[in-house]
Amino acid sequence: MAAYLLRRLIQSALILLGVSFITFFLLYVLPADPVRQIAGRSATAETVENIRQQLGLDKPFIVQYARYLGGLVQGDMGRSYLQKTEVAELIWSRLPATLLLMFGAILCELVLGLTMGIIAALWRGRAVDQVLMVTSFVTVSAPQFVVSLLLLYVFAVKLGWFPIGGYGTFAHLVLPAVTLGILGSGWYSRMMRSSMIDVLRADYIRTARAKGLGRARIVLRHALPNAILPVIAMIGIDIGIFMGGIVVVESVFGWPGIGQLAWQAIQRVDIPIIMGVTLVSAFAIVLGNLLADLVAPWIDPRIKLR
Amino acid sequence: MKKLLASTAVMLALSLPALAQDYTPDPAAKAGGSITITYKDDVATLDPAIGYDWQNWSMIKSLFDGLMDYVPGTTELRPGLAESYEISPDGLTYTFKLRAGVKFHNGREMTAEDVKYSLDRVTNPATQSPGAGFFGAIAGFDAAGEGGLSGVEVVDPLTVKITLSRPDATFLHVMALNFASVVPKEAVDEAGADFGKKPVGTGAFKLAEWTLGQRLVFEKNADYWRAGVPFLDSVVFEVGQEPVVALLRLQNGEVDVPGDGIPPAKFTEVMGDPAQAARVVQGGQLHTGYITLNVGIAPFDKLEVRKAVNMAINKERITQIINGRAVPATQPLPPSMPGYTEGYAGYAYDPEGAKALLAEAGLADGFETDLYVMNTDPNPRIAQAIQQDLAAIGITANIQNLAQANVIEAGGAGTAPMIWSGGMGWIADFPDPSNFYGPILGCAGAAEGGWNWSKFCDEALDAKAIEADSMFDPAQAADRLKLWSDVYVGVMEQAPWIPVFNEERYTMKSERMGGEDALYVDPVSIPVNYDYVWVKQ
Numbered sequence: 028m029a030a031y032l033l034r035r036l037i038q039s040a041l042i043l044l045g046v047s048f049i050t051f052f053l054l055y056v057l058p059a060d061p062v063r064q065i066a067g068r069s070a071t072a073e074t075v076e077n078i079r080q081q082l083g084l085d086k087p088f089i090v091q092y093a094r095y096l097g098g099l100v101q102g103d104m105g106r107s108y109l110q111k112t113e114v115a116e117l118i119w120s121r122l123p124a125t126l127l128l129m130f131g132a133i134l135c136e137l138v139l140g141l142t143m144g145i146i147a148a149l150w151r152g153r154a155v156d157q158v159l160m161v162t163s164f165v166t167v168s169a170p171q172f173v174v175s176l177l178l179l180y181v182f183a184v185k186l187g188w189f190p191i192g193g194y195g196t197f198a199h200l201v202l203p204a205v206t207l208g209i210l211g212s213g214w215y216s217r218m219m220r221s222s223m224i225d226v227l228r229a230d231y232i233r234t235a236r237a238k239g240l241g242r243a244r245i246v247l248r249h250a251l252p253n254a255i256l257p258v259i260a261m262i263g264i265d266i267g268i269f270m271g272g273i274v275v276v277e278s279v280f281g282w283p284g285i286g287q288l289a290w291q292a293i294q295r296v297d298i299p300i301i302m303g304v305t306l307v308s309a310f311a312i313v314l315g316n317l318l319a320d321l322v323a324p325w326i327d328p329r330i331k332l333r
Numbered sequence: 334m335k336k337l338l339a340s341t342a343v344m345l346a347l348s349l350p351a352l353a354q355d356y357t358p359d360p361a362a363k364a365g366g367s368i369t370i371t372y373k374d375d376v377a378t379l380d381p382a383i384g385y386d387w388q389n390w391s392m393i394k395s396l397f398d399g400l401m402d403y404v405p406g407t408t409e410l411r412p413g414l415a416e417s418y419e420i421s422p423d424g425l426t427y428t429f430k431l432r433a434g435v436k437f438h439n440g441r442e443m444t445a446e447d448v449k450y451s452l453d454r455v456t457n458p459a460t461q462s463p464g465a466g467f468f469g470a471i472a473g474f475d476a477a478g479e480g481g482l483s484g485v486e487v488v489d490p491l492t493v494k495i496t497l498s499r500p501d502a503t504f505l506h507v508m509a510l511n512f513a514s515v516v517p518k519e520a521v522d523e524a525g526a527d528f529g530k531k532p533v534g535t536g537a538f539k540l541a542e543w544t545l546g547q548r549l550v551f552e553k554n555a556d557y558w559r560a561g562v563p564f565l566d567s568v569v570f571e572v573g574q575e576p577v578v579a580l581l582r583l584q585n586g587e588v589d590v591p592g593d594g595i596p597p598a599k600f601t602e603v604m605g606d607p608a609q610a611a612r613v614v615q616g617g618q619l620h621t622g623y624i625t626l627n628v629g630i631a632p633f634d635k636l637e638v639r640k641a642v643n644m645a646i647n648k649e650r651i652t653q654i655i656n657g658r659a660v661p662a663t664q665p666l667p668p669s670m671p672g673y674t675e676g677y678a679g680y681a682y683d684p685e686g687a688k689a690l691l692a693e694a695g696l697a698d699g700f701e702t703d704l705y706v707m708n709t710d711p712n713p714r715i716a717q718a719i720q721q722d723l724a725a726i727g728i729t730a731n732i733q734n735l736a737q738a739n740v741i742e743a744g745g746a747g748t749a750p751m752i753w754s755g756g757m758g759w760i761a762d763f764p765d766p767s768n769f770y771g772p773i774l775g776c777a778g779a780a781e782g783g784w785n786w787s788k789f790c791d792e793a794l795d796a797k798a799i800e801a802d803s804m805f806d807p808a809q810a811a812d813r814l815k816l817w818s819d820v821y822v823g824v825m826e827q828a829p830w831i832p833v834f835n836e837e838r839y840t841m842k843s844e845r846m847g848g849e850d851a852l853y854v855d856p857v858s859i860p861v862n863y864d865y866v867w868v869k870q
Contacts, residue, residue, distance in 0.1 A: 057739075058739055058742050058743070059736070059738035059739045059741070059742045060738075060742055060745075060782070061738075063738075063741060063742070063745060063782060064738060064741075065461055065463065066461075066463055067385055067462075067463025067464065067466070068463075068772055068784045069463075069464070069466040069467065069762075069771075069772050069784075070463065070465070070466055071466060071777070072780055072781070072782060072783075074458065074465060074466065075782060077458045078458070078461050081458070081459065081461065106526060107377075109377050109378070109383075110377045110378050110529065111378060111380070111383065111526045111527070111529055112378075112526075112527060112529070112530055116545070117545060117546075120544075120545035120546055121545070121546050124546075176577065176578075179578065179581070180581070184581050184584075184585065191578060191581055191582045191585060191587065192574065192575075192578050192582070193571075194547060277573070278373065278573065278574075278575045279575045279577075279578055280578075281571065281573050281574045281575070281578065282573070283544075283545075283546035283547045283573055287375065287546065287573050288375070288546065291374055291375060293736070294736060294737060294738070295737075295738065296738045
């Protein structure tokens with residue numbers, strides 16, 4: 028176990044190193060000059076060069092990257108080019124909102140997705156299955172902006188059940204989390220359905236049935252724990268997606284998450300912020316996957332970590 | 334990009350009494366209350382040397398003061414922290430007398446040393462101010478650095494003498510820019526690079542709270558040196574708010590002014606409802622949207638071709654794409670800018686004439702080119718309209734839909750044959766015609782990386798522009814504007830641009846907001862002048 032963990036941690040570090048290198052390189056070759064954004068439209072060529080030098084952007088790629096990495100290992104993510112604030116502070120200030128929305132959204136996805144998936148599997152081929160599968164197809168392909176605005180309009184503006192966007196209380200969390208839950212539930216329901224169908228065909232389910240166990244007990248005690256494994260892996264990936272930011276939903280609900288920070292930074296080539304958010308999100312994906320793999324043997328003892 | 338605007342005449346005077354009369358705030362105004370403003374984008378910084386965005390420009394105006402200021406709701410200069418000033422007969426020396434007893438938010442009294450420190454700071458390359466270039470006329474600017482500006486001298490604690498290396502008719506406007514705000518050295522030293530998050534000024538409001546990515550709260554400066562203002566106890570800015578949602582919240586009574594304006598998708602609906610339309614204030618804006626034609630790329634090196642594409646564009650139809658929130662343009666300057674040439678028709682829409690000109694240039698069969706455009710609505714739709722207009726005279730324009738930074742890069746590098754300026758268009762920094770020339774039409778801006786995306790450079794016009802800007806004497810103001818008018822007509826004769834439209838501004842406010850309409854389309858403080866507006870209950 029310890030050896031496995033060590034190996035995985037080293038792998039993770041290498042993955043993050045790779046991500047940082049690729050992102051840094053892409054930003055380096057990007058045909059957009061951050062210095063011009065800083066210098067403003069009336070700047071002379073001298074001013075531009077001067078700023079380039081101060082930021083070390085006149086140095087060769089490898090030197091710039093080494094410097095960035097050097098800062099990073101000391102916990103320094105640099106300062107935003109345009110805001111002049113520490114990137115760590117900017118990301119840190121948005122982390123609570125990001126995490127909260129992530130947990131809320133994944134919870135909604137699971138509740139909706141798993142319920143739909145199990146029901147569809149149990150009544151496979153029937154009308155209810157077809158309706159649910161069409162529904163999940165619609166939700167995953169629905170435009171985020173429209174769904175968010177629609178829910179906001181109906182439940183906050185018209186019915187007044189929730190605040191019109193914002194952050195702070197549990198009531199603020201409900202609509203964005205439900206929106207993301209609806210939009211993402213389709214993936215989970217489809218995965219749950221196919222995994223459940225496989226499990227329901229297995230011998231041990233037939234045995235359980237032959238023993239005369241009740242249907243609810245068979246599904247919840249025997250089928251579900253076995254069918255849920257792929258779902259766990261998917262949560263790991265989901266965590267990363269949410270940590271990378273959910274720009275549209277955040278902006279409609281005025282949710283101060285990482286997505287808006289990243290989006291604005293991309294618009295203005297604020298490289299330290301883009302790097303910071305990318306790394307945090309990559310870290311979350313790596314961590315999410317690692318956790319999913321660690322949880323798997325606990326759910327299914329047949330899995331051994333080697 | 335920073336957006337700043339204005340609407341009337343340029344003021345210039347040799348001594349104070351000739352200046353605009355000071356402003357009398359609304360006698361019906363009530364003190365107290367709080368308002369909520371929303372923005373989609375986060376506020377990057379409140380450091381007056383750095384801030385150059387749509388959102389923070391007016392916020393910085395309320396936190397800080399400069400030597401000069403504008404009469405609220407107008408573009409008329411009035412003294413700010415300077416009580417009076419004198420200009421030497423050669424126009425090279427400005428002596429400012431400061432107001433006594435003005436205090437920074439930290440309680441310390443402002444002196445001439447602070448003025449010098451602030452100007453030294455903004456021009457020091459280490460500060461990386463996007464506004465440093467505006468101070469180019471001050472003596473010693475080229476050597477600016479740790480040692481400061483040799484042209485700025487402290488005569489006594491309440492007198493500052495600024496020496497210029499060349500006469501500059503726009504200098505008083507420059508001293509009214511946010512970049513010229515006076516900041517206290519000790520607060521800057523203490524906060525270091527975080528001064529933009531911990532601003533200390535002399536303004537009508539002080540920063541009370543800043544929750545990153547969520548909201549900022551400005552609190553009334555009870556010791557403000559202008560008597561009687563501000564009226565509001567506080568102003569709350571909520572950021573990260575989608576404009577459509579901001580409008581819904583305004584309708585629900587939660588927001589007082591949506592800082593990003595009325596979203597295009599909702600504009601017709603709002604204006605069609607009398608109750609809502611009554612709360613919309615309309616005003617001019619010193620903005621021009623244009624298409625640059627790169628004179629270095631064939632076939633735009635031919636004057637006939639540039640004229641032909643000018644005649645091919647149906648500007649009326651393009652203004653309809655943005656709900657008619659603009660007027661078709663004939664020249665680089667917007668109509669409300671001093672120096673605008675009344676009665677100049679420019680190139681009227683005439684596709685047949687355009688075809689004939691193309692044929693004259695030997696391009697009867699048209700040609701293929703690229704049109705660069707920023708990828709946010711409504712710019713791609715405008716680009717499509719331009720594409721159709723060009724197709725009608727046989728030109729195939731391939732649209733390059735890119736992020737802002739990439740369009741700016743292509744424009745600066747000179748690789749883009751045509752660029753639609755939408756989203757990056759020129760909005761004046763201060764209400765003077767010179768502000769529309771140098772960086773975007775002059776030879777200096779045509780260098781690699783500059784904002785003159787046409788790469789147009791006419792030395793004779795440049796010489797005229799320099800001549801105009803040396804006419805600092807107010808007695809010459811009319812001649813100076815005439816000269817500027819000649820410069821822009823001269824530009825149009827060579828057609829490096831297609832001026833397309835001048836945007837109009839629409840500010841929506843909640844029912845409880847008080848104060849004259851001009852404060853809601855203030856040319857300098859956008860969306861509203863926080864120092865002078867008030868709430869009814």
